[in-house]
Amino acid sequence: MADAPLLLLVDGHSLAFRSYYALAKRNGGLSTSGGIPTSVTHGFLKALLETAQEWQPQGVIIAFDTGQPTFRHQLDPAYKANRGAAPEEFHQDVQNLQHLLREALRLPVCTAPGFEADDVIAAVARHAVEQGWRVRILSGDRDLFQLVDDGKDVACLYMGGGPYGGRGISLVDEAAVWRQLGVAPHQVVDLKALTGDSSDNIPGVRGVGPKSAVTLLADHGDLDAIYSALVTVKPGLAKKLDADRDSAFRSRTLARIQVDVPLAEPPPLALAGLDATALATRLRQLELQSLSRQLEAFRRCFGGDTMAQPHGLHLDAGHELREHEEVQLLPPDGGDPIPRGPRLDPRLITTEAALATLLARLETCRNPAEPVALDTETTSLNPFQAQLVGIGVCWGENNDDMAYIPLGHQDANPQLDRALALARMAPWLASAEHPKCLQNAKYDRLVLLHHGLRLNGVVMDTLLADYLLDPAGRHGLGDMAQRHFGFLPTSFQELVGNHKTIAAVEVEAAARYCAMDVHLTRRLAAILRQALATAGGGQLERLFTDVEMPLEPVLAQMEATGIFVDCGYLKTLSQQLARQLEQLEQQAHGAAGRPFNLASPKQLGQILFETLQLDRRKSRKTKTGYSTDALVLERLAGDHPVVSIILQHRTLS
Numbered sequence: 001m002a003d004a005p006l007l008l009l010v011d012g013h014s015l016a017f018r019s020y021y022a023l024a025k026r027n028g029g030l031s032t033s034g035g036i037p038t039s040v041t042h043g044f045l046k047a048l049l050e051t052a053q054e055w056q057p058q059g060v061i062i063a064f065d066t067g068q069p070t071f072r073h074q075l076d077p078a079y080k081a082n083r084g085a086a087p088e089e090f091h092q093d094v095q096n097l098q099h100l101l102r103e104a105l106r107l108p109v110c111t112a113p114g115f116e117a118d119d120v121i122a123a124v125a126r127h128a129v130e131q132g133w134r135v136r137i138l139s140g141d142r143d144l145f146q147l148v149d150d151g152k153d154v155a156c157l158y159m160g161g162g163p164y165g166g167r168g169i170s171l172v173d174e175a176a177v178w179r180q181l182g183v184a185p186h187q188v189v190d191l192k193a194l195t196g197d198s199s200d201n202i203p204g205v206r207g208v209g210p211k212s213a214v215t216l217l218a219d220h221g222d223l224d225a226i227y228s229a230l231v232t233v234k235p236g237l238a239k240k241l242d243a244d245r246d247s248a249f250r251s252r253t254l255a256r257i258q259v260d261v262p263l264a265e266p267p268p269l270a271l272a273g274l275d276a277t278a279l280a281t282r283l284r285q286l287e288l289q290s291l292s293r294q295l296e297a298f299r300r301c302f303g304g305d306t307m308a309q310p311h312g313l314h315l316d317a318g319h320e321l322r323e324h325e326e327v328q329l330l331p332p333d334g335g336d337p338i339p340r341g342p343r344l345d346p347r348l349i350t351t352e353a354a355l356a357t358l359l360a361r362l363e364t365c366r367n368p369a370e371p372v373a374l375d376t377e378t379t380s381l382n383p384f385q386a387q388l389v390g391i392g393v394c395w396g397e398n399n400d401d402m403a404y405i406p407l408g409h410q411d412a413n414p415q416l417d418r419a420l421a422l423a424r425m426a427p428w429l430a431s432a433e434h435p436k437c438l439q440n441a442k443y444d445r446l447v448l449l450h451h452g453l454r455l456n457g458v459v460m461d462t463l464l465a466d467y468l469l470d471p472a473g474r475h476g477l478g479d480m481a482q483r484h485f486g487f488l489p490t491s492f493q494e495l496v497g498n499h500k501t502i503a504a505v506e507v508e509a510a511a512r513y514c515a516m517d518v519h520l521t522r523r524l525a526a527i528l529r530q531a532l533a534t535a536g537g538g539q540l541e542r543l544f545t546d547v548e549m550p551l552e553p554v555l556a557q558m559e560a561t562g563i564f565v566d567c568g569y570l571k572t573l574s575q576q577l578a579r580q581l582e583q584l585e586q587q588a589h590g591a592a593g594r595p596f597n598l599a600s601p602k603q604l605g606q607i608l609f610e611t612l613q614l615d616r617r618k619s620r621k622t623k624t625g626y627s628t629d630a631l632v633l634e635r636l637a638g639d640h641p642v643v644s645i646i647l648q649h650r651t652l653s
Helices: 012-027 039-055 071-075 088-103 117-130 142-147 174-181 185-195 210-220 223-228 235-243 245-255 276-285 295-302 352-363 418-430 441-450 462-469 477-485 492-496 507-561 567-592 601-611 630-636 641-652
Strands: 006-011 059-063 134-139 154-159 169-172 372-378 388-394 402-406 436-438 458-461
Touching: 006 012, 006 039, 006 117, 012 039, 012 088, 012 117, 012 134, 012 154, 039 088, 039 134, 039 154, 039 295, 059 117, 071 245, 088 276, 117 134, 117 142, 134 142, 142 154, 142 174, 142 185, 169 174, 174 185, 185 210, 185 223, 185 245, 210 223, 223 245, 235 245, 276 295, 352 402, 352 418, 372 441, 372 507, 388 418, 388 507, 402 507, 436 507, 441 458, 441 507, 458 462, 458 507, 462 477, 462 507, 477 507, 492 507, 567 641, 601 641, 630 641
Parallel strands: 006 059, 006 134, 134 154, 372 436, 436 458
Antiparallel strands: 154 169, 372 388, 388 402
């Protein structure tokens, strides 16, 4: 089976909800400048890409719920009745995501009326296994553990720690199901039949918690065998089981994933290959810039044609742009063309003599009101992994007032030795007497530090300045160029194209790109400095000068230094906390007179307000019973010993 093709099945709604609540509920969410929500699409695609990069599947299929009632709702109208309606922006975001998945990535998106995504996944997984495929199921829902089967090479990729890619994802095979739940995959449905599931409003058997349920299944095997041997079960537990017999079997039906789903036809298993132009256009429309920079990574994972020339650039073969000639980019909505800006041809510094001349010129630039713009071109967004490919500087308005120093281009000749060039530049870079301006100075500072160089004299960071002036805006150089100067410079992705990094780009093209960056940075520095001086009665300028700029190198040094983590101590502490939690759980069961799930608000409410008859006026009614939030427990703290135990348990957990 190791040589069999691999199918990645994605629980679409599970990943979509995790993306939404990770982003939209944390910082107000992501959206385009026109207000279109993009939190779900961003988080979903990021996780999908990272997972595909790690597992390299030959097929990817995404299953979604239809949003309509299913056979489970017909069986029990209370099924999932405790869930509120999803926000409207979530639905809009999911619709945009599904369109992108179908039309741009060309991945099957499957639904089935009357069934849930879990059922669709089960049906497709069975079909794939019959066709000789291995299957991995990406989801944050443990219900899908029912489908795990080592013999058929079906396993889950469980998103236990977060919505993004490999971070927080664990491979769940049969052994992992045993470790996590204490039962075999085929017993998961019986476990839920006994314990219920508050998230799906599945009742289970009142008073039967996970420990009792696991013991029952270990002794008897399944729900039918438990009820057939009820006389052999401890009297107290047998009484609970007998009282909720109907609930147990109904809960099992609700919890069981259905395999026999009437799909119109089985979806194609193999990747069809993405539509590069459609993907680039769609990501640009949704203003997902970080994903737009990974178009080639998408192509490598999902197949398809190579990255096409960016939409709107219509250049004949061999056409060469003349100085100050403008290229026009057609926006996605077909509106007026956006000018591309002037062509810049900086000095190329490829000899020691030229470098000496450049440094002599930079030595004369000491006016803080006219800082030299500086930018590094590198192979990675991670400054600790990035290799310097080139350095650009700009000290005036003309082509002769800007220079590019190639240091790490793959096929450039001539090209200065990197170590020699950096050694010659080190004094100027480290000089506080030579003012400099940068866009996102912390990144360049860390890159230079990674290469053994110090950066001093930074008097303006255009990214920080623009953020202070407009925290809700977009602060990339392209965004600011369009806003202040009315043109859109060439993007990094357009420059790099099919190459892996800028190191593979020919020197002249990289030089023009870097020249535009430093040209814009220098022009923006003057504009933003004046804006800071006039905004807020000068308070923003003081905040920028006295707080933000001095803090930037401190943060950079903190990143470079890192923090020490005592893994051994943390492991010991985790074990200690686990033991304390177990002791508190036992104490709570003893104080309450019966076992219950401390993590279940419904069961806790029943214990406090029905079994122990505590004052219900100190709580409030919810859809599933009574509220047991922290405020309610604080009100009840002196009424019964179990309350303080529960508060301690919550503090530790």
